[in-house]
Each structure stands twice: as C-alpha cells, then as structure tokens.
Amino acid sequence: MLRRKNLRPVAQLTIPTWIFLALVVLIPFFYGVYISFLNINLASFLPPSFVGFDNYQTVLAASETWSTLRITLIITFIGLLTQIPIGILLALVLHENLRGTKIFRSILITPMLLTPVAVGLTYRFMFDTDLGVINWALGSIGIEKVNWLGSQTSALFAIIIVDSWQSIPFVMLLVLAALTAISPSLYEAARVDGASASQIFRRITLPLITPTLLVITMIKIMDFLKLFDTLFILTRGGPGNATTTLGLWTYKTGFVFLEFSRAAALGVIITIITLPVYFLWRRASRGVR
C-alpha cells in the first residue's frame, strides 16, 4: 500500500499551470474589477481616481448596452435553433455507418478548424451584393439581389450562417459521441416490438441524448457571448451598431472609444451573465458519460 501511495505524482506538478492561470485569469479578473471602479480613459493623461459605481450606472443607463444585449440574444436564439437540429440530423446520418462515413466525417469537421478571420473574409466576398457567388446562385433561381451586409436583418442572418457553418460540426461531433454510447440492444428490442423509426427516435434516442444537448446548449450560449472574429470581419458590428453584440460592444468601448473603465464594468457584467450558464453547464455535464 505504502509503495502504491508513493507512486502517485504529487500535486506540486500543477504549480506551473497555477502560475500561468493566475497570470491570465485570476490577476486580470480582479484587476479588471478594480479598474471598473476607476475612471480610466485611454486618451486622457489625468491620473485615474476612484469613482465607485459610476461606470456601472453609466453603462446600465446606456441604450447601447441593452440593444447589444438584445442582438446577442437574437443571434444566440436563432443560432441555437439552426445549429442544434442540423447537427443532430448530420450526426444521425453519420451514425448509420454507411460506406464512406469516415471520409464524410473528416470533410464535415473541416469548417470548425479553419481560421475564423480567413473564413469571415471568404464569406464577405461570397456575400458581396454585386460580385458575390451567393447572390449569383440565388439569382439563377430567380431571387433578387440581397444587400446581405447592408441591413440589420440580413446582416444578422449572414452572421448566423457563417457561425453555423463553423459551429455545426461541433454540435454534430458531441451528438455523435452520445449516439455511439447508446447500447444497440435498446434499438433491437424496440424493433422487435415493432416500433417505427420515428418512434425509436422520439422514445429512445432523443431522451438519451438530452443531457448532451443541454451541455451543447450551454456551451453554445457561452460561445455566442464570445463571438468576435467572424463578426469583426463580416460587419464590424455595423451597419451602425445594428449587429454589435455585447462582447464586441465591450471591445469598442475600450479600444475604439477608449473608455477603459466603462469597458471593464461591461466585462464584469458579462461575467455575471455567464455565471448561471456556467453552473448549468457543469450540472448538465455530470449527466453525460
């Protein structure tokens, strides 16, 4: 027994990791909270002073905070409704293990690996009103030109399309893992009892992958809050602020308008919004595996 105990690696091995995580998470986080109570403006040379909750009051009273939060929620909601069903469908088809499944799986996960900035650029070209291949394809089936990135509704659609293109593989992979974990004997028993394919899906598959779907939903909500690269390339939050999410608004507040302390206050608010999602995610992930 004693020897076995000695064999265990020691917790000290995690010290270097602690140092790095302290440098990029712990210290910045508390420093960010501290900044949010000062009045730092990057364009001003006055020494910062303590202003209490002023930044929070300003930020919570600003209409942009609420309109960008609303846009974040719209993107999240429509994005989830698009990505989860398509991800499930693709996972189901891959799970059938048809000939060539491995190759198809490799092809289908490619989009999630590609540099988001380069992807955004490609789509921006494809969404171009006059020269874009998307409008050309729509035109050839008789649909009039859409100024994709020019109006709020169509720009939001474009953003959701690009994010879906990169995110559906993630949904697909997690659902596929959940499907693989279901015992084939359950399906056999159901088939012996004469259950139809849709009955099997609703009564067996869906309930068994529900924990995974919850995990995916929580992770995706957090990822929509993080959305930055493709959004930055496609519209930069425009026209105006019509497609600016809360995360992008925080960036603009800090690095475009140089209101650093206000941006820090927005950061704290985003953290508070993330917390319940985070706890639901940890809870849901206990139900998986």
Add this chain to the structure above:
Amino acid sequence: MILKRGASYSLLFLASFLSLFPLFWTISTSIKDRVDTYSLPPKFFSFTPTLKNYISLFSLEKFWQIYSNSIIITLGSTFICLVIGSLAAYALARKPRFRGRTPLEGLMIAIRALPAIVLLLPIYKLSSYLGLYDSKLGLILIFAGFNIPFAIWLLMSFFEQIPVEIEESARVDGASTFKLFTRIILPLAAPGLVATGIFVSLLSWNEFLIPVIMAGENSKTLPVLVASFISNRTLDWGPMAAAATVALIPIVLLTVVIQRWLVAGLSSGAVKE
C-alpha cells in the same frame, strides 16, 4: 435508420459540398486574375491560374516578418503548453483528489467559459506596465495561458490510458519520479503529445482577438494581417484570398495528419469534470 439510404447520401454530399465550397472558393480566387475574379457568372474552373496575387502578397513589406511572427508565437506557446500541461495533466490523471484540484479546474473552465475580451482588457493594461505590449514573448505567454486548459484536458485522456501497473513495476526497479515521468510516461504518451501539440498550435495559429489587442507593428500575426485587408477602402479580393489561403493551407495539411485524434481534441473540455 431515420432516412432512406439514398436520402442519407444526398444529405452527406450536400453537407460536404457546403463544407468545402468556401475553402475551394478562397483557393480558386487566390489564383485568379483580377478579370476572372470579378466576372459574372463566376468562373469555377475555366480560368488560367496565375500567381500574381501571391507575388503581390509576398512583396508586402512586412509579410515575411508577420509570417515568421505567427510561426514563432505558435511554436513557442505550444511548447510551453506541452511542458507545463503534461506535468499538470499527469497529476490530474493519476491523483483523483488533492488540495487545490477544484479551484484549478475552475480556472481552466473559466477560460473556456468567459469571453476573452473580459480578461484581455486588464491584461492589456497590466502588460503595458510590464513592457510586454507588442512583444513576441508577451504574446507567447498569453497564448500559452489561454491554451493550457485545452492541452491539459487532451493530455489527461491520454495519460489515463496508460496502465498504472507499468509505473509500479518501474518503481519497484528503483526509478525516481523524474525518471519515471521522462523515461516511461512521456514516451508512452508520445502520440498524445503530438496530437495535443498539433491541436494547441491550431488554436494559436487561428487566434485573432489576443494579437489584435496585444500586438503592434513588431509582433503582428497572420490573422491580424488577413483582417487588415478589410479596412482598406479598395477591396482587392485576389491578394486577400491569397492571404487567407496562406493561413488556411497549413491547417488543412495538419488536420489530415491528425485526423485520428482530432475528434477527441475538438470536444475536449465539453463533457469532462
């Protein structure tokens, strides 16, 4: 069997087409002449390929510096992630309970959960005090910090597959902990180290928000260069597509190599406690 076999295949082919078309379109635009790029209907195959766009991209004053920045920062941060991450992953994989495990995992998850901008605002301010703004070393350290959790999650799954008995017999033969780790554990986990290394370097290679905030003229990386094309008034799609292709090609090549481990990497951290 939800769908008929024919319907399944049609769906797979459609999805594959949609997955690959943008990649194909970027690469083909990058080797088109201006006239072909702007022609309608679009030219899919009937054009004479040219290297013009690449030549004008490579002759950009800062291109090679930016390209080597990207490589240095990617390799440097990946190296740190592997060294530090493998130590922590080994402890986490072999020792289920120790003081500090829960908060450590909490911090790792915080990186996955929080929008990076929340942490990058204060990091920006702190690093200008430390003189790490616009420095490659600063970017290497920050990239490493943000990617370590993914390295640990992935490495843990490989360490867990190594049977404890092997370590026990090595220990009986008198191996020290250091020897045990470097001579036995690491070689056995070599495929895992390679896969993790490639996966983490992919994350670094693609990273945009960190360098866009933390890099000035000296330490700019490829994604920042690619993004900077968009702010030009005259959008010139050819060189832009060439820049995007230069960023994308290494990924496509690497992922073909690590196909086998990719799935584990892509879902890492999602469902593990």
